[in-house]
Amino acid sequence: MIVAPSLLSCNFANMAEEVIRIERAGADLVHLDVMDGHFVPNITIGPGIIKSLRPITRLPFDVHLMIEHPLKYVDDFADAGADIITFHVEAASDIDKTIDKIVSRGVVPGLVIKPKTPASAVFSYLDRVGMVLVMTVEPGFGGQSFMADMMPKLVELRAECARRGLDVLLEVDGGISEKTVFAAAEAGADICVSGTGIFKAKDASQAITILRNSDNKDHSLFDRIIRK
Numbered sequence: 513m514i515v516a517p518s519l520l521s522c523n524f525a526n527m528a529e530e531v532i533r534i535e536r537a538g539a540d541l542v543h544l545d546v547m548d549g550h551f552v553p554n555i556t557i558g559p560g561i562i563k564s565l566r567p568i569t570r571l572p573f574d575v576h577l578m579i580e581h582p583l584k585y586v587d588d589f590a591d592a593g594a595d596i597i598t599f600h601v602e603a604a605s606d607i608d609k610t611i612d613k614i615v616s617r618g619v620v621p622g623l624v625i626k627p628k629t630p631a632s633a634v635f636s637y638l639d640r641v642g643m644v645l646v647m648t649v650e651p652g653f654g655g656q657s658f659m660a661d662m663m664p665k666l667v668e669l670r671a672e673c674a675r676r677g678l679d680v681l682l683e684v685d686g687g688i689s690e691k692t693v694f695a696a697a698e699a700g701a702d703i704c705v706s707g708t709g710i711f712k713a714k715d716a717s718q719a720i721t722i723l724r725n726s727d728n729k730d731h732s733l734f735d736r737i738i739r740k
């Protein structure tokens with residue numbers, strides 16, 4: 513399992529040290545949650561902070577946009593150093609145009625679905641994205657409970673990608689911990705995001721190791737899609 517700590521649960525007064533801490537603890541990606549107080553009822557970080565963090569680490573930046581108009585901001589997040597930009601199918605921007613824009617900037621595009629959105633909402637875009645993120649909580653806040661009933665969506669997405677011979681990474685986000693990760697691993701997730709489960713753990717390195725060992729998949733798909 514590829515492990516993406518979410519900075520949403522870090523100490524915001526020491527973000528640079530927190531990034532270094534999780535890199536040393538064995539993180540594969542840095543997950544950055546961008547919220548606009550409109551698409552979700554919370555406000556977090558923007559491109560300025562992401563740009564300042566970019567020189568701190570060599571880990572890829574997985575930027576999760578929970579904003580109403582992702583298309584308007586693709587350039588800003590690409591300039592800030594995003595390696596992956598995921599945006600919600602429920603947002604207002606045209607999905608094809610947003611994917612085109614992300615690809616034109618040399619960034620890997622991904623689509624995100626909220627708990628009430630079916631997996632089929634992304635089927636017609638699967639040949640154009642590198643990742644699908646299945647939310648396992650309502651987006652907006654860290655520390656919520658994992659929704660196990662989202663697992664059939666991963667199975668459905670995996671089957672659809674296999675049927676069409678598509679290589680797409682499946683990511684889960686929300687309530688992932690040492691206890692809940694196994695359900696996601698079994699359902700076919702490649703990448704798990706974890707905020708509270710890593711940053712509030714007594715030992716981040718131990719927490720990451722447990723998440724990583726929740727399956728025994730190799731990282732070849734990730735290497736092909738993300739570390740081009």
Ligand code: DX5
Nearest residue numbers: 520651652654655687707708
């Ligand atoms: C929620 C965010 C998540 C959040 C996960 O809207 O997308 O990335 O940080 O936090 P935990 O792991 O605490 O549920």
Ligand code: ZN
Nearest residue numbers: 545576685705
């Ligand atoms: Zn997220």
